[in-house]
Amino acid sequence: MQLFYFETLNDGDLNVTLTGDEVHHISRVLRYNLGDELLATNGRGSAFRLEIRELTKNHLTATVTGSVRIPLPGYSQTHIAFGVIKLRDRLEFAIEKVVELGTGGIHLVHMDRSERAHLNMDRMELLVTAAMKQSLQVYRPKISIYASLDAFLEQFDGTIIAAHEHATAPLNVEMKSINDTDRIGLVVGPEGGLTNRELEVLNTKQANRVSLGSTRLRAETALIALLSVVHAHRPEQHSGIPLYTQTW
Amino acid sequence: MQLFYFETLNDGDLNVTLTGDEVHHISRVLRYNLGDELLATNGRGSAFRLEIRELTKNHLTATVTGSVRIPLPGYSQTHIAFGVIKLRDRLEFAIEKVVELGTGGIHLVHMDRSERAHLNMDRMELLVTAAMKQSLQVYRPKISIYASLDAFLEQFDGTIIAAHEHATAPLNVEMKSINDTDRIGLVVGPEGGLTNRELEVLNTKQANRVSLGSTRLRAETALIALLSVVHAHRPEQHSGIPLYTQTW
Numbered sequence: 001m002q003l004f005y006f007e008t009l010n011d012g013d014l015n016v017t018l019t020g021d022e023v024h025h026i027s028r029v030l031r032y033n034l035g036d037e038l039l040a041t042n043g044r045g046s047a048f049r050l051e052i053r054e055l056t057k058n059h060l061t062a063t064v065t066g067s068v069r070i071p072l073p074g075y076s077q078t079h080i081a082f083g084v085i086k087l088r089d090r091l092e093f094a095i096e097k098v099v100e101l102g103t104g105g106i107h108l109v110h111m112d113r114s115e116r117a118h119l120n121m122d123r124m125e126l127l128v129t130a131a132m133k134q135s136l137q138v139y140r141p142k143i144s145i146y147a148s149l150d151a152f153l154e155q156f157d158g159t160i161i162a163a164h165e166h167a168t169a170p171l172n173v174e175m176k177s178i179n180d181t182d183r184i185g186l187v188v189g190p191e192g193g194l195t196n197r198e199l200e201v202l203n204t205k206q207a208n209r210v211s212l213g214s215t216r217l218r219a220e221t222a223l224i225a226l227l228s229v230v231h232a233h234r235p236e237q238h239s240g241i242p243l244y245t246q247t248w
Numbered sequence: 249m250q251l252f253y254f255e256t257l258n259d260g261d262l263n264v265t266l267t268g269d270e271v272h273h274i275s276r277v278l279r280y281n282l283g284d285e286l287l288a289t290n291g292r293g294s295a296f297r298l299e300i301r302e303l304t305k306n307h308l309t310a311t312v313t314g315s316v317r318i319p320l321p322g323y324s325q326t327h328i329a330f331g332v333i334k335l336r337d338r339l340e341f342a343i344e345k346v347v348e349l350g351t352g353g354i355h356l357v358h359m360d361r362s363e364r365a366h367l368n369m370d371r372m373e374l375l376v377t378a379a380m381k382q383s384l385q386v387y388r389p390k391i392s393i394y395a396s397l398d399a400f401l402e403q404f405d406g407t408i409i410a411a412h413e414h415a416t417a418p419l420n421v422e423m424k425s426i427n428d429t430d431r432i433g434l435v436v437g438p439e440g441g442l443t444n445r446e447l448e449v450l451n452t453k454q455a456n457r458v459s460l461g462s463t464r465l466r467a468e469t470a471l472i473a474l475l476s477v478v479h480a481h482r483p484e485q486h487s488g489i490p491l492y493t494q495t496w
Contacts (some may be wrong), residue, residue, distance in 0.1 A: 135463040221348050
C-alpha cells in the first residue's frame with residue numbers, strides 16, 4: 001500500500017486538480033495511468049481514494065471515489081524535543097524515526113552542546129512528509145525550532161521527561177506516575193548530552209529524569225528508545241485501526 | 249571517555265604488546281604519546297587501563313595499571329533475530345542500534361522476503377565493534393547468520409516474541425507474562441514483513457505475536473522499538489553500573 005500527500009485536498013472535494021512533485025512522481029516515476037486508483041492524505045486527518053481522470057507530467061485531475069476522516073491519535077499527545085545533532089545523517093535518521101513511531105510534534109532545540117548552526121528546513125520537511133507516507137499516517141507532525149532548551153520549556157505545556165545518562169530512575173517506573181492521557185514532552189540532549197545548566201533548567205520545570213539503561217546511547221538512539229517505551233506504556237493511545245486495515 | 253578494543257588482552261596481563269588497526273588509529277589519528285593512558289576492553293567482560301610505554305605506527309607496548317572484570321549484564325539474555333534488510337545503510341544502522349541498546353546476540357536471518365543475498369561480514373563485524381566501543385560495553389555480541397527463520401528457531405532456546413503489523417496484543421501486555429530472567433528471542437521481519445509461512449512456523453514454536461502500534465514501521469525501526477521496550481520492562485537487567493561511572 002502506498003500513500004500520497006496532497007495538502008490541498010479538503011473534506012468534501014469531489015473533483016480535484018493536483019500539481020507538484022508528487023504528481024511528477026506519480027506520472028513519470030511510478031507511471032500511473034488513467035483510471036488507476038490512488039490513496040492520498042492531506043496530512044490533516046483525512047484520507048482519500050482518487051481515480052485518475054487526466055494525467056500529464058505536472059497535472060493530475062481525479063475524482064474522489066471515497067474518503068475517511070480519522071480521529072487524532074492519542075499518541076499526538078506525546079511530543080519530542082531533542083538537541084540538534086551535528087552529523088546530518090544521524091539527525092535525518094532521528095527525524096524519520098520519530099515520525100514513523102508517531103509524535104504530536106518535533107521540537108528541534110539548539111542546546112548548549114549542539115554544534116550545528118544551520119538547519120536545512122526544506123529538506124527536513126521533505127523527510128517528515130516521506131516518513132508520514134511510509135508509515136501510513138494522515139496527520140503530519142510539525143517541526144519547530146528553538147534557540148535554547150529554555151525557550152522550548154517556556155512554551156511547552158505538559159509533563160517533561162528527560163533522558164539522562166546519570167539518572168537512576170528507570171523509565172518504566174517513572175511512567176507509572178504519569179496519566180495515560182497526559183501531554184508529554186520528551187527531552188533528549190545532542191551529542192555530549194545535556195549540560196549542568198540545562199539540567200538545572202529542567203529541575204525548575206519539575207522534569208522527570210530517567211535512565212535508559214547502562215549502555216551509553218547515541219542521541220538518536222536515546223530518542224527512538226524513549227519514544228518507543230512511552231508509546232508502549234500507553235498502548236490505548238496507539239491502538240487505532242491502522243490505515244492499511246481500514247475498509248471504506 | 250573513549251574505549252578501545254583489543255581482543256588479545258587477558259585478565260592478569262601486566263605488560264602487553266598490541267598491534268592492528270586500533271594501534272594505527274591511536275598512534276596516527278588520535279596521536280597518543282608515551283605515558284598517556286588508554287581504556288580498553290577485550291570484548292569478553294574485562295576492561296583495562298593501559299599506560300603507553302612504546303608506540304610506533306603499528307606496535308603499542310603498555311603496562312596494565314588497572315583492570316576490572318564486569319559481570320555479564322542481564323540484557324545478554326535478550327537476543328534479536330531479524331530479516332536481512334535489503335538497503336545497506338538501514339541494515340547497518342539496525343546492527344549499530346541493537347548493539348548500542350545491548351543484546352546477547354544478533355541473529356541475521358535470510359527470511360522469505362529478504363532480498364539481499366550477500367552480506368559483507370567483515371564490515372558488519374567492524375560495525376559491532378564500533379558500536380560496542382561507542383556505547384562503552386565490554387561484552388561483544390556475536391553475529392550469526394541463518395538461511396531461514398526455521399533454522400534460527402530450530403536452534404534457539406527461549407521465549408520467542410515476534411513483532412507483526414497485524415497482531416493485536418500490545419507488547420506491554422505480553423511482557424507481563426514473561427519472567428524477568430527468561431531468555432528471549434525477538435523476531436522482526438525484513439522489508440515487506442513476515443510471510444504467512446513464517447507466521448505458521450512461529451505458531452508451532454508458541455511465539456508471542458505483538459503489535460508495536462498503529463503506524464507501519466520500517467524493519468529497522470520495529471526492531472529498535474521492540475528491543476527498547478523489552479529492555480525497559482526488565483530494568484534490573486540493565487541497571488549495572490555503567491563503565492563510565494566505575495571507579496577502579
